[in-house]
Amino acid sequence: xxxxxxxxxxxxxxxxxxxxxxxxxxxxxxxxxxxxxxxxxxxxxxxxxxxxxxxxxxxxxxxxxxxxxxxxxxxxxxxxxxxxxxxxxxxxxxxxxxxxxxxxxxxxxxxxxxxxxxxxxxxxxxxxxxxxxxxxxxxxxxxxxxxxxxxxxxxxxxxxxxxxxxxxxxxxxxxx
Amino acid sequence: xxxxxxxxxxxxxxxxxxxxxxxxxxxxxxxxxxxxxxxxxxxxxxxxxxxxxxxxxxxxxxxxxxxxxxxxxxxxxxxxxxxxxxxxxxxxxxxxxxxxxxxxxxxxxxxxxxxxxxxxxxxxxxxxxxxxxxxxxxxxxxxxxxxxxxxxxxxxxxxxxxxxxxxxxxxxxxxxxxxxxxxxxxxxxxxxxxxxxxxxxxxxxxxxxx
Numbered sequence: 001x002x003x004x005x006x007x008x009x010x011x012x013x014x015x016x017x018x019x020x021x022x023x024x025x026x027x028x029x030x031x032x033x034x035x036x037x038x039x040x041x042x043x044x045x046x047x048x049x050x051x052x053x054x055x056x057x058x059x060x061x062x063x064x065x066x067x068x069x070x071x072x073x074x075x076x077x078x079x080x081x082x083x084x085x086x087x088x089x090x091x092x093x094x095x096x097x098x099x100x101x102x103x104x105x106x107x108x109x110x111x112x113x114x115x116x117x118x119x120x121x122x123x124x125x126x127x128x129x130x131x132x133x134x135x136x137x138x139x140x141x142x143x144x145x146x147x148x149x150x151x152x153x154x155x156x157x158x159x160x161x162x163x164x165x166x167x168x169x170x171x172x173x174x175x176x
Numbered sequence: 177x178x179x180x181x182x183x184x185x186x187x188x189x190x191x192x193x194x195x196x197x198x199x200x201x202x203x204x205x206x207x208x209x210x211x212x213x214x215x216x217x218x219x220x221x222x223x224x225x226x227x228x229x230x231x232x233x234x235x236x237x238x239x240x241x242x243x244x245x246x247x248x249x250x251x252x253x254x255x256x257x258x259x260x261x262x263x264x265x266x267x268x269x270x271x272x273x274x275x276x277x278x279x280x281x282x283x284x285x286x287x288x289x290x291x292x293x294x295x296x297x298x299x300x301x302x303x304x305x306x307x308x309x310x311x312x313x314x315x316x317x318x319x320x321x322x323x324x325x326x327x328x329x330x331x332x333x334x335x336x337x338x339x340x341x342x343x344x345x346x347x348x349x350x351x352x353x354x355x356x357x358x359x360x361x362x363x364x365x366x367x368x369x370x371x372x373x374x375x376x377x378x379x380x381x382x383x384x385x386x
Contacts, residue, residue: 004371023386058382062375087371161383168380172373 005065006167007083008052009107010092011100012071015124015154017052019092020068023160024054073103080114088167089119092154093141095131105141118170121149122163178252182207187243188272190250195268198223201255207248209241210282211337212292212327216242219260225271227263235263236274237336243275278338285341288348289355292327292337295366296320296344296353307350316343317352325359 008016052068067082069075083089089111093104104121111119121143125131132140134149143149150166153159187205194203199220206215216230216238228239266274298321309317312335319329330340347353357366 002375004375025386056379056382056386058375058378062378064379157386161386164383165380168376168383171371172376174370 001061001063003063003065004087005067005082005085006088006090006164007067007069007086007111008090008092009069009079009083009111010071010090010124011094011097011103011107013097014071014092014094014100014104016068016071016092019090019122019124019152019154019160019163020052020054020066022155022157023056023164024066025057026055073106076110079107079110083111083115083117086115086117088117088171089115090163090167091119091121092124092152093121093137095123095125095137095151098132101137101140108141108143108147118167118174119147120163120167120170121147122152122154123149124154125151177254178250180250182245182248182250185250187245187250190252191268191272194220194252195223199252199254200257202253202257204251204253205242205245205248206250207245209244209246210279210286211241211244211341214241214245218242219257221257221260221262225264225266225268226257227260232331233336236266236271237338239264239271240275240278241336241338243272244279281342282338285345287345289326289341289344291358292330292341293325293358293361294344294355295323295325295357295359296348297356299351299354307352313343313347316340317347320344320347320353325361327361 008019010016052066054066054068056064056066058064067086069079069082091104091108091111094100108119108121121137121141123132123134123137134151137143138149148166148170150163152163182205190203193199194201200222201220203218203220204216205218207213214230216228218225218239219227225239228235228242230238230241233241264271298317315333316329316335319332320326324332326341326344327337329335330337333340344353348355359366
């Protein structure tokens with residue numbers, strides 16, 4: 001059986017682990033540890049330190065692995081490891097957390113340099129927060145036109161599917 | 177002199193004609209084979225194959241490659257071949273059989289080595305504890321690990337592309353190397369191996385159905 005992989009990345013607390021949990025067919029493998037930094041522990045109790053892992057079996061021949069990266073820059077060695085040979089990258093950004101937009105921009109540049117694989121920026125809308133639109137985010141992060149920016153809700157399966165399908169469309173276009 | 181395209185006159189027909197006619201001379205062939213583009217000469221004496229040469233090989237190796245030319249051109253030049261040393265003692269039907277069996281082997285090799293322009297990388301995370309490699313295997317591995325293609329490694333090591341491809345097949349089966357793409361011989365640009373299109377299409381269907 002052959003396997004291919006997609007990487008889900010994004011700043012701290014963007015919703016990466018949730019995104020993978022929503023779509024994976026297996027119980028996701030998560031490598032979370034208690035947050036130690038004060039500013040991080042205000043946001044959430046635990047954080048991914050190595051990777052998250054989900055899977056979608058296509059058929060008897062193929063399987064897709066979904067790897068989630070840690071969000072913090074201090075774990076960026078994992079970004080390189082996980083993005084190697086990836087079919088594509090989903091950069092998840094919390095639409096209500098403006099403090100993370102600069103970090104998201106740095107991450108986007110990192111992955112653009114590290115991999116030739118197509119990238120989709122997914123703007124994760126947590127319902128109750130005031131959020132920026134896709135077009136605003138494109139301007140703030142200076143996202144080139146070749147990279148789609150689409151809205152999503154990481155807790156909603158249909159929404160997560162749309163992000164994955166957008167990325168797969170890009171992968172197909174890249175092959176032509 | 178007889179000259180033409182292998183589309184109009186198949187190689188089998190040519191060999192039969194030269195053999196039955198008891199001809200002596202040089203059959204110049206040029207065209208594409210599963211092992212890449214080939215150009216060479218088959219020397220005949222009284223309808224029997226005496227020797228063969230390509231740019232990289234001679235004797236049986238060369239004729240096996242030449243007999244696998246599917247598309248291309250030929251030129252038969254009636255000539256004295258006294259100066260040619262005999263290196264082939266097989267009949268034409270035996271040589272055709274040999275070429276066919278090599279083609280079968282090549283088709284098997286192609287499951288892991290897509291082309292003579294394939295580029296590989298070493299996979300260090302799945303190597304079993306103990307592997308035994310011959311000196312030739314090591315030489316091939318060292319060249320492929322440097323980023324050379326099958327064709328380039330064959331030239332460097334003075335081996336046939338087929339033999340290098342067979343070794344690469346073995347190394348890939350042992351998960352020591354993995355094909356990562358193909359190099360354009362003219363631009364030297366490596367086109368990374370894309371996932372099969374049908375995989376993406378099947379994945380799209382699968383995700384839609386989730």
